[in-house]
Amino acid sequence: MSKPEITAVSDADEIERHPCPRCLVEPGSPCRSRSGTVAGTYHTGRFTKVPRLAKLLRAPTPTDRGPGRLWRPGTPPPAPIPADTPATDIRVAYARCSHLTQELQSQMDALAAHGIPREKIFAEKVSTRVRVRPKFEAALEACREIKAHAPHCRVILTVYEMKRLGRDSAELTALADHLTAHGIALEMLAGPLTGIYDPSGTGRVLFAFFAAMAETERENIREATLEGLNAAARKGNHGGRPPVITDDMLHTVLRRRANGESVEGIRPDLIIPTGKRKGQHPSLASIYRALAEHNKRQAYPKAVEQAHADFAMLQAST
Incomplete structure (x- = not known):
């Protein structure tokens, strides 16, 4: 020794x-x-x-x-591994992307090319802002179970890059400490900390630094997104689905109803110009809903004007 x-x-x-x-x-x-x-x-x-x-x-x-293993009173320490016996590495992988429209296949391919079996790759599509990530918890549980049953093996949690784990510096640092306490190594295939993370000395400082950088990157993305939404709103584009009944269609319905035509008779001549139902006829419910909203907008100024008149009469009478 x-x-x-x-x-x-x-x-x-x-x-x-x-x-x-x-x-x-x-x-x-x-x-x-x-x-x-x-x-x-x-x-x-x-x-x-x-x-x-x-x-x-x-x-x-x-x-x-036995750090990281379940404590039992009176359990003797494990026999030391002979120096000439190399420890076996067992890898469990985790892949994640934030949105349903993003793809996970590139991460899956990179992890599989690293020698990790598909059945040991836990993948999900969930934002880092969501605190409960079922597949991530399952990956951690798999690592702990392997370490408990094979204490002499080195268990490694592998991810493609650090931000797949999260973008909150405090959360990332706490995760690194949790893995260290359970004797689980952390490996990243890409990014500034490529390789197996060393929790001691310089490695700990670098991990905390790049975790803070990941959090800063997330905040920059959020601010840029909000600025883009505000700029679009100033131009009149508020996002969301395009309306089924446009102003031109509503004008046509109002004009033809004033001439005595029914909504059922007007509907076949209306064509939805944009969206998933482009080229189709709007439903009767959509037309009646647009008419109700139009009547509400027309009635509001009159109601305000009538309220002011009633208030003026009340003051005059007193």
Whole structure:
């Protein structure tokens, strides 16, 4: 065993002499997460009780305590893997796009070309603003189950690029910590952090930096979209489906009804100019709805004028 490992175990022994004020474990046990697994690091309120460790930012849990696995009292530490036995990598992939009109096939092809079987690729079309992502949760659960049944293997969650996981820096950082605590590596095939993410040292700083960049990119996209919508609204384009009954069609209906024709007789001469029903005749319900809205618009000024007249009469009488 190398000298750094001896120091780490010695630190862990000293830390575990004290109870943890956060997760309430008794002396002699490692810290635990809310899910009941061994935490990847000791809680701050515990390792700061050791004077020579009080100024550390974090104290990692040694591998012989089984970080990321379900804690059981009295469970002996696993036997160490021989140095000449390479660890097997098991990959689980996640693919995502935001809109139903976008395609996932390019991500699926890239993940499959990386050697990941199709049955281990979890894909969905959902926005990052949606907090509940069923396929993403299923991918995390698959990683945890594989790690629990094969603790000596390296489990890797693979995505095409960082923004497939999300665009919120706090959420991305919390996800990285969650994966680290469960002994799961994170791999990205494209983007600024291509390769397997290293949660320690410089890798942690870079991940936080690019997570913040992803959040900034999302806000820029949102602001540009709102500016485009406002510019279109100033030009009279408010989006949405085009009206079935246009002003010209309504004018025709009003003119011909004034000449005594019925709506049923007018309908065959009306043609919808745009939209999915382009070239078809509007329904009677659409015509009557347009007439009702027209009558409402015509009646409103008269009602306001009548209300002002009634108010003037009331003041005159008093």
